[in-house]
Amino acid sequence: MIYNNPVSVKENDFDKNVKVYFYDKTIYVDFLNKNNESSIIEIYNATGQLVATQQIENNLVNKIDVSSFKSGIYMYKVSGKSQGKFGKLFID
Secondary structure, eight states: OOSOOTTTSOOOHHHHHEEEEEETTEEEEEEOOTTOOOEEEEEEOTTSOEEEEEEEOTTEEEEEEOTTSOSEEEEEEEEOSSOEEEEEEEEO
């Protein structure tokens, strides 16, 4: 079996163009969208409840204030018309 074959897995441009990170009670979404489709970010707590949602502006660093969130692990989903990116963040 070949596991490291670069032809076997195609990297999604959407994944490369979306960067999500947390710093100082704020989630930052850096989004470079070449096709100008509208996108949103949804943030879920550890029990799967939707706790925040926000429209993402193209080609900008978007900020989401999470100072009212309790410390813990949160999941996020950034989605456009036909693509998405999922991940998790630890908010302290």
